[in-house]
Amino acid sequence: MILAGTEGHTNLGYLVNGLETAKEFAETDGDEVELIFDGAGTQWIPELEDPDSDQHELYQTVKDDASVCDFCSGAFGVDDAVDDSSVVRLDNHDGHPSIRSLVDDDYKIITF
Numbered sequence: 001m002i003l004a005g006t007e008g009h010t011n012l013g014y015l016v017n018g019l020e021t022a023k024e025f026a027e028t029d030g031d032e033v034e035l036i037f038d039g040a041g042t043q044w045i046p047e048l049e050d051p052d053s054d055q056h057e058l059y060q061t062v063k064d065d066a067s068v069c070d071f072c073s074g075a076f077g078v079d080d081a082v083d084d085s086s087v088v089r090l091d092n093h094d095g096h097p098s099i100r101s102l103v104d105d106d107y108k109i110i111t112f
Contacts, residue, residue, distance in 0.1 A: 001111045005040030005076075006047060015044055016055060018112030022062040033065040034107065036090065036097050041112075042072045046081035063087070071095030 004014035022035040037044060045068060048059040059066075070091035073082045082089065090097035099109060 001036045001038055001109060002041035002044060003039045003111055006043045014112040015041075016058070018110075019055065019058045019062060021110060021112070022065060023058065026062055026065055032107075033062070034102065035062050035066045036069070037066065037087075038069040038097060039072050040076060042068050042076045042078050042082070045073075045078050045085055045087060049081060049085050067097070069096050 002015060002018045004011035004018075006012075018035070022033050025031040025033045047053050048055055050056060053059075067088040067090045068082050068085075070089040071094070073079050073089065092098045092101065102109060
């Protein structure tokens with residue numbers, strides 16, 4: 001899960017480490033990956049979709065495994081960018097992703 005917003009060098013580090021971790025799991029046979037942008041992390045979608053972004057290429061390697069919180073996309077003002085991105089919106093728990101359902105499905109939750 002990417003929860004870190006777009007402000008500051010530290011949050012950029014969280015994003016890149018989250019994307020690299022998702023990529024490593026995606027490249028490993030037998031691993032399932034669900035990369036969720038939630039909270040302030042939804043703000044990364046417009047930047048990552050920009051081909052001029054330094055992280056665009058890395059993001060493209062895991063985009064098929066990505067999803068975004070429906071509620072937070074609106075709350076953080078990135079609805080249009082999410083719509084344009086074709087990233088799946090999750091709203092299965094009061095407009096937010098259901099973390100409990102992931103745990104029930106034996107996913108390990110890693111947050112950045």
